[in-house]
Amino acid sequence: MTSTTHSGIAAPLAPSAAKTSSSAKPPSPEYRAWLAREQRRRHWIVLARAALLLASLALWEYLARAQIVNPMLTSYPSALWPTFLDLLRNGNLAMHTWTTLAATLVGFGLSMLIGTAVAAGLWWSGFAYKVLDPFLVVANAMPKIAFVPIFYLWLGSDYSVYGMAVAIAVFVTIMVVYDGFQSIDPNKIKLAQTLGANRAQVLRLVVLPGSVPTLIAALKMNIGLALVGVIVGEFQSANAGLGFLIVNGSQIFKLNIVMTAIVVLAVLSGLMYLAIARLEAVVAKRYG
């Protein structure tokens, strides 16, 4: 009955809704020039990154080949390739990489799960938070690497790797996720309460979905920390994995193996980070 008056009012009130479809007009030459400049800038950034990588590899190669640094200690890129192929064929490189990746994903998943659950518990009970706060701060500040031998004794060679990954990642996860829960606008919670929500519903309908950006930030941080934990764990106890390969290679003084494992490790962490950055971009669209 009143749709005409309403839409009449609604139209000028909708600047942000109109923004998305405002590009119907052909762009001005100035705007096109600006777009082209931005495009060029992006290309230069990608190009400079590639150049920096190639230059570092070239410098490494040159310094080692010219005997300015001892190639026994540093190896060099062109020597890594045959090692890489050899490891792939005869040294089970894929198996080692998979072992490390799987342990990282398990440790990462566990610390996300435990961290979020504990953070939810602390959010639920302000008393528990006050009581536990100093313990969490100390636990987070502890150098967790000190626990490597203990975990080895407690958990054995297989599980101590997971233990390390969780130990390194979980405390900071708890604190980051809890801070995220706390930073939810209290009025959003009040709103749910006016509609009759109990504490569990507030957690499920407001706090958890509202913290998704925080959870993604925690994921991003966590994946790196879990990898650190796994590698450190493998140094001590494992008989497989990239950490094992690194320690083993250095013990038999085969720096080619050590360096190859490190490069694979770099690629692995880069890929995991990219996967989460992609997830973050999808989420940002919703929460932006």
Add this chain to the structure above:
Amino acid sequence: MSEVLERPRAGTVSAPVLKPSRIEVRDVSLRYFTHAGETQALERISLDVAAGEFVSLIGQSGCGKSTLLSIIAGILPASSGTVHVDGKPVTGPSPRIGYMLQQDYLYEWRTIVDNAVLGAEIQGLDLRQARERAAHLLHKCGMGDFLHHYPRQLSGGMRQRVALARTLVTNPDVVLLDEPFSALDSQTRLAIADEVVEVLRSEGKSVVLVTHDIGEAIAMTDRVVVLSRRPGRIKSQHLMRFAGHESSRPSPFAVRGLPEFNRYFSTLWDELDVHVEG
């Protein structure tokens, strides 16, 4: 104003006392404690709101008007006194009472229609029916084209319309409005006030509006209740009557053009007893 004829409770305006009370506030006091000391926020407030009646609470900031609204809504317990809605005591948030806050607080991860059915979801109502009702209400508020948009795509006025629909989806008898337009610019406020009043009247709601805007109180409600400074007491009550409009209430925007508007304004201004200090 053709919708005036469709209004189910036209005429309640002039005789609220004869109708049975929908909201009964009896001797409500509130004290609260902090480490700095104790504060008497409200003192022996008694107030009746009839079915279909629109009442506004005005008073200076800190007089406890929003606090009183929270007590009626059941999200804040009174230190003493009682609140009844339709004869039943209010002991906690209730589906009979809808509460609209100063800002929309739409959840950015939900679409407009999903935001609107939040209350139904919390109360465990049939979601399919709730979605239909939400769509109906959103159409009524002029938001029918935006059901599957996300809040960030909407302007402040549009978001507040969605908040109104969200309040009404669970079909409460009583709607509490806590300075619902204070976050909007002044042109939008005027437009939205008309729409909100129209929707609320057509749904036959009883309304309590808290505002610090005297003009808004006169324009939107049938009765204006003035609260004193802290501790908040009811200082006086004023029926808003407009000559020639006894049977039907003009829209808020039209009220601002009537001769009584300025008279009520200066009466209420004197009642508020505003002193600017410094």
